[in-house]
Amino acid sequence: EVQLVESGGGLVKPGGSLRLSCAASGFPFGGYNMAWVRQAPGKGLEWISYIDTTSRYIYYADSVKGRFTISRDNAKTSLYLHMNSLRAEDTAFYYCVKESRQLEYFDSWGQGSLVTVSS
């Protein structure tokens, strides 16, 4: 069974930093592209970042580009999101998602980690 477990969320002040982790299990992690999707409370889904299996191809939404960094450790079957210069509008649930083998869509989602940016 695929499991994606996010951790590292919490309360942080504007301008602060946080690192989210996603522990993956139940599938050959190194063979799948991964992504982060966030959802502000009561709002819709926002794709924010993507990383391929070898970390060669990485993409970011304009809203986080230059502030967030996605990375992965295939040996540790883990995905990360380093978040700097956090703003109030970054407050959201952050979901770790697995791209399907067929590509383009996300067939497994974690339960989400809440990041709250507030003074």
Place this chain on the structure above:
Amino acid sequence: SYVLTQPPSVSVAPGKTASITCGGNNIGGQNVHWYQQRPGQAPVLVLYYDTDRPSGTPERFSGSNSGSTATLTINRVEAGDEADYFCQVWDSNSDHPGVFGGGTKLTVL
């Protein structure tokens, strides 16, 4: 960047058919994927590549995609179908390729 437009809400009586649309420029030329999110839960994939159902998605769920509109259709709607539904495409021509629609709240009357 590519924009997907969904109606904020759709209401339907139990046993009837619900149609949730997702509009985009020539979306018929894209592959559209659909996710269901029940209150307090993470999203779940319900349709991929316009019409394909993952195991676990009831046959009552179907999809179509042509021209400027993709549609998720739910036949014989049940109370348990009440949820938010999001469409998604992968815009491979963009350097920020993941795109979600704004979501549609399906209310079962």
